[in-house]
Amino acid sequence: xxxEKLRQVDLNLLITFAAIAEEKSVTAAAxxxxxxxxxxxxxxxxxxxMFQDAxxxxxxxxxxxxxRGRKILDELEGLLPKMEQLVAPTAFDPVREKSxxxxxxxxxxxxxxxxxxxxxxxxxxxxxxxxxHPWQSGVAELLEHGQLDLVLQNDEGLLPSHFQSERLYxxxxxxxxxxxxxxxxxxxxxxxxAASHIVVSPYAGAQTIPDKQLAAVGAGRNSCVRVPYFGVxxxxxxxxxxxxxxxxxxTALVKRDRxxxxxxxxxxxxxxxxxxxxxxxxxxDPRHVWLREAMRSTTVDIxx
Numbered sequence: 001x002x003x004e005k006l007r008q009v010d011l012n013l014l015i016t017f018a019a020i021a022e023e024k025s026v027t028a029a030a031x032x033x034x035x036x037x038x039x040x041x042x043x044x045x046x047x048x049x050m051f052q053d054a055x056x057x058x059x060x061x062x063x064x065x066x067x068r069g070r071k072i073l074d075e076l077e078g079l080l081p082k083m084e085q086l087v088a089p090t091a092f093d094p095v096r097e098k099s100x101x102x103x104x105x106x107x108x109x110x111x112x113x114x115x116x117x118x119x120x121x122x123x124x125x126x127x128x129x130x131x132x133h134p135w136q137s138g139v140a141e142l143l144e145h146g147q148l149d150l151v152l153q154n155d156e157g158l159l160p161s162h163f164q165s166e167r168l169y170x171x172x173x174x175x176x177x178x179x180x181x182x183x184x185x186x187x188x189x190x191x192x193x194a195a196s197h198i199v200v201s202p203y204a205g206a207q208t209i210p211d212k213q214l215a216a217v218g219a220g221r222n223s224c225v226r227v228p229y230f231g232v233x234x235x236x237x238x239x240x241x242x243x244x245x246x247x248x249x250x251t252a253l254v255k256r257d258r259x260x261x262x263x264x265x266x267x268x269x270x271x272x273x274x275x276x277x278x279x280x281x282x283x284x285d286p287r288h289v290w291l292r293e294a295m296r297s298t299t300v301d302i303x304x
Contacts, residue, residue, distance in 0.1 A: 024062030105152030
């Protein structure tokens with residue numbers, strides 16, 4: 001980038017020149033710029049010196065542009081809006097502007113939130129593209145280095161504290177068993193602990209929320225199978241006596257499968273919240289502001 005000449009230029013002179021050219025009056029330009037008339041006159045003189053041209057000459061209709069002045073104004077009409085957006089970005093318009101968003105989250109939150117997002121915005125009207133990435137242990141690094149725009153996660157504090165976050169909706173716990181299993185319509189804590197469980201653990205080696213809540217009351221469940229995805233776990237339950245502890249947002253999937261049955265979870269398993277999280281450098285970026293509002297608006301009615 002060649003900065004030598006730019007360092008010698010007062011960019012305010014360009015703004016003043018453009019205002020006078022558009023208003024065709026020093027007085028009107030001064031009012032628009034909230035400056036005194038002498039200050040605007042002095043700025044015009046400095047602009048003339050900088051460009052070595054009169055730029056504007058008086059006529060019966062006010063100021064008129066010279067040939068050089070017209071060329072400079074034509075350039076400024078494209079340049080000044082871009083400069084203004086650098087300083088004070090305008091809102092992102094997904095109908096007119098293309099954008100590619102990268103999102104990641106466990107499959108239970110994606111099952112709830114992402115179909116809503118797609119129905120609303122992936123319909124041909126909007127020029128946005130959503131790419132959903134697998135949930136993985138290095139998700140914080142991906143967010144830190146700009147490879148992800150948004151992360152959907154639970155409220156257990158799995159991301160570093162410097163990331164921004166906002167609650168989206170609440171989830172309750174339900175249990176799923178095979179349709180012909182021996183279990184009744186609800187499980188007491190004693191029955192729950194005596195059962196064999198298939199456990200979904202999206203983060204390898206991390207304690208799940210149900211296990212943390214059980215540990216708080218001095219209990220632990222017998223997990224004989226561990227898998228990383230809730231969708232896979234649901235396919236493992238039919239024909240067994242396994243118990244799968246599932247987030248309530250996936251209830252519809254269970255009801256569509258006649259091989260499965262919903263069972264009320266023990267009261268010791270408490271609700272939690274799903275969050276969206278992002279890097280603070282995106283707090284005021286118009287694209288990311290729009291993405292967060294889109295996610296917010298598509299999940300606002302989940303707990304109603």
